[in-house]
Amino acid sequence: xxxxxxxxxxxxxxxxxxxxxxxxxxxxxxxxxxxxxxxxxxxxxxxxxxxxxxxxxxxxxxxxxxxxxxxxxxxxxxxxxxxxxxxxxxxxxxxxxxxxxxxxxxxxxxxxxxxxxxxxxxxxxxxxxxxxxxxxxxxxxxxxxxxxxxxxxxxxxxxxxxxxxxxxxxxxxxxxxxxxxxxxxxxxxxxxxxxxxxxxxxxxxxxxxxxxxxxxxxxxxxxxxxxxxxxxxxxxxxxxxxxxxxxxxxxxxxxxxxxxxxxxxxxxxxxxxxxxxxxxxxxxxxxxxxxxxxxxxxxxxxxxxxxxxxxxxxxxxxxxxxxxxxxxxxxxxxxxxxxxxxxxxxxxxxxxxxxxxxxxxxxxxxxxxxxxxxxxxxxxxxxxxxxxxxxxxxxxxxxxxxxxxxxxxxxxxxxxxxxxxxxxxxxxxxxxxxxxxxxxxxxxxxxxxxxxxxxxxxxxxxxxxxxxxxxxxxxxxxxxxxxxxxxxxxxxxxxxxxxxxxxxxxxxxxxxxxxxxxxxxxxxxxxxxxxxxxxxxxxxxxxxxxxxxxxxxxxxxxxxxxxxxxxxxxxxxxxxxxxxxxx
RNA sequence: GCCGAUGUAACUCAGUUGGUAGAGUAACUCUUUCGUAAAGAGUAAGUCGUGAGUUCAAAUCUCACCAUCGGCUCCA
Numbered sequence: 001x002x003x004x005x006x007x008x009x010x011x012x013x014x015x016x017x018x019x020x021x022x023x024x025x026x027x028x029x030x031x032x033x034x035x036x037x038x039x040x041x042x043x044x045x046x047x048x049x050x051x052x053x054x055x056x057x058x059x060x061x062x063x064x065x066x067x068x069x070x071x072x073x074x075x076x077x078x079x080x081x082x083x084x085x086x087x088x089x090x091x092x093x094x095x096x097x098x099x100x101x102x103x104x105x106x107x108x109x110x111x112x113x114x115x116x117x118x119x120x121x122x123x124x125x126x127x128x129x130x131x132x133x134x135x136x137x138x139x140x141x142x143x144x145x146x147x148x149x150x151x152x153x154x155x156x157x158x159x160x161x162x163x164x165x166x167x168x169x170x171x172x173x174x175x176x177x178x179x180x181x182x183x184x185x186x187x188x189x190x191x192x193x194x195x196x197x198x199x200x201x202x203x204x205x206x207x208x209x210x211x212x213x214x215x216x217x218x219x220x221x222x223x224x225x226x227x228x229x230x231x232x233x234x235x236x237x238x239x240x241x242x243x244x245x246x247x248x249x250x251x252x253x254x255x256x257x258x259x260x261x262x263x264x265x266x267x268x269x270x271x272x273x274x275x276x277x278x279x280x281x282x283x284x285x286x287x288x289x290x291x292x293x294x295x296x297x298x299x300x301x302x303x304x305x306x307x308x309x310x311x312x313x314x315x316x317x318x319x320x321x322x323x324x325x326x327x328x329x330x331x332x333x334x335x336x337x338x339x340x341x342x343x344x345x346x347x348x349x350x351x352x353x354x355x356x357x358x359x360x361x362x363x364x365x366x367x368x369x370x371x372x373x374x375x376x377x378x379x380x381x382x383x384x385x386x387x388x389x390x391x392x393x394x395x396x397x398x399x400x401x402x403x404x405x406x407x408x409x410x411x412x413x414x415x416x417x418x419x420x421x422x423x424x425x426x427x428x429x430x431x432x433x434x435x436x437x438x439x440x441x442x443x444x445x446x447x448x449x450x451x452x453x454x455x456x457x458x459x460x461x462x463x464x465x466x467x468x469x470x471x472x473x474x475x476x477x478x479x480x481x482x483x484x485x486x487x488x489x490x491x492x493x494x495x496x497x498x499x500x501x502x503x504x505x506x507x508x509x510x511x512x513x514x515x516x517x518x519x520x521x522x523x524x525x526x527x528x529x530x531x532x533x534x535x536x537x538x539x540x541x542x543x544x545x546x547x548x549x550x551x552x553x554x555x556x557x558x559x560x561x562x563x564x565x566x567x568x569x570x571x572x573x574x575x576x577x578x579x580x581x582x583x
Numbered sequence: 584g585c586c587g588a589u590g591u592a593a594c595u596c597a598g599u600u601g602g603u604a605g606a607g608u609a610a611c612u613c614u615u616u617c618g619u620a621a622a623g624a625g626u627a628a629g630u631c632g633u634g635a636g637u638u639c640a641a642a643u644c645u646c647a648c649c650a651u652c653g654g655c656u657c658c659a
Contacts, residue, residue: 051587139653140654141585141656143585143655152585154587183651194651303659306584307584308585429659464659498616522617523617524615525617534620542619560620
């Protein structure tokens with residue numbers, strides 16, 4: 001089925017659900033009901049009625065009953081006054097009509113099977129025949145018109161497909177996705193935990209999770225240094241005055257941990273590291289010959305996120321950002337943005353993340369009318385947007401543009417990814433900042449001996465370590481490439497008499513820097529293989545009488561492939577090759 | 584923060600209309616020494632998320648709170 005037809009099916013089913021709900025729960029008002037990726041939803045104001053997922057069966061049954069009478073969608077245009085009259089009982093529809101009237105857009109209604117609804121169109125020709133394979137999935141609160149200030153409506157999500165088979169396949173896929181969930185795998189593979197006593201949103205990394213994380217951090221630090229970044233360390237907290245100077249405080253106050261008062265001063269756990277790096281820059285005068293100066297840091301940051309926003313490693317309150325602030329002349333800024341995008345692309349490739357498939361670019365713009373959220377300087381905004389857009393265009397990259405997603409100090413290019421549930425998040429970001437240089441009075445001396453104001457590019461190469469780890473766990477379903485795997489090789493002695501030799505091999509591997517372990521339990525080989533497989537260890541080394549005799553290890557790769565009997569030297573070479581190639 | 588769901592042993596889960604807890608896995612002990620995805624027996628392990636309340640009696644009913652999950656808002 002074509003995407004457009006599929007959207008019509010989804011949208012039509014949203015209408016059908018609204019009809020069923022309104023019939024079952026008189027007095028309910030329906031708001032918008034669009035098609036979304038993989039399904040649809042409709043928002044309702046149920047008044048005082050409590051609704052839960054246990055009502056789904058009832059609603060679905062009613063939908064099946066009603067749909068029989070839906071022979072077609074009759075769409076007809078009405079005047080604003082007529083429309084208001086028709087929907088006077090529904091304040092949401094009334095508001096939508098008023099909005100349409102203000103914009104001078106035409107107002108259309110449809111009336112399938114006698115269920116009158118306001119709608120801009122896009123429906124099936126014969127719903128009675130076409131809507132059958134649907135399922136209601138979940139219930140959620142959603143603010144009217146997406147604003148926290150408005151009333152929260154009840155949103156019911158559902159999905160629908162042209163055939164039962166496709167619906168079943170989709171539902172099976174949702175189940176399958178759950179197996180990749182980083183929260184589930186994090187527990188099964190013992191990578192990270194949370195403790196209620198430590199506090200929510202504050203992950204504790206186990207030795208195994210820490211190993212993966214450490215490899216990732218070493219890799220990115222080395223890669224950045226190779227590309228001219230200057231890696232630094234700055235403190236996790238700072239005087240409140242620093243954030244007042246940067247101007248972050250009023251914008252960020254809500255999501256910062258409350259100040260720590262000591263003696264006569266107030267300190268904040270830092271929610272970002274930019275001002276620290278600016279103070280570092282200010283410690284010396286700088287020549288144009290030094291630029292761009294790229295301060296980088298694996299910066300531990302603390303943000304007091306709203307409790308409902310926390311989600312596994314995806315969204316936490318303490319995280320480490322692979323952060324950098326590049327101080328660069330305005331002229332060179334576009335080139336530097338390109339350098340950053342190159343870094344992101346190259347690093348992503350190594351991590352097995354593909355542009356277009358696993359991630360995509362979003363040009364996040366400000367909103368000149370919103371002076372509360374964005375620093376007022378129209379000319380600078382225009383210039384900054386141009387720089388970022390050009391950088392994207394020059395690499396022929398596809399990108400989406402999003403209004404009102406910028407930082408307060410400038411627009412940005414966000415690298416977007418989706419988790420197993422299809423939820424989109426910003427993984428990495430490249431931000432163009434023309435505000436901080438002014439606030440911090442950042443300067444460099446040009447060839448003519450004049451003081452010039454640079455711009456700052458805030459960027460993250462692999463984003464927050466927690467978030468990219470969540471993504472990688474899900475991407476690899478826990479089966480990490482050898483260079484990242486917490487245990488790279490597990491040696492399995494068949495009987496106790498093989499342990500001594502196995503320990504010797506293990507010692508040799510560990511001395512060479514491999515993460516090797518021995519399973520000395522008095523279990524059968526099959527059981528040891530099974531456990532190693534469940535832990536997704538890339539290589540198993542089986543050692544029995546034959547191996548003892550030949551001074552060799554019988555190697556089995558993750559997935560079951562038999563690599564045969566290898567000498568210790570050959571084993572070391574093979575492992576090293578995988579690690580060097582990061583595969 | 585808001586809407587909905589969930590919370591029983593380290594993990595995955597049972598627990599019927601209220602009669603104060605059970606399985607598998609893991610752990611530990613013993614036996615077994617085994618050739619490519621689960622050997623056998625035994626032992627120990629639970630403030631039933633927390634706190635109130637109703638009741639002769641609460642894992643089960645009521646209320647409040649906490650945490651987790653899916654959304655909304657927000658964000659890396």
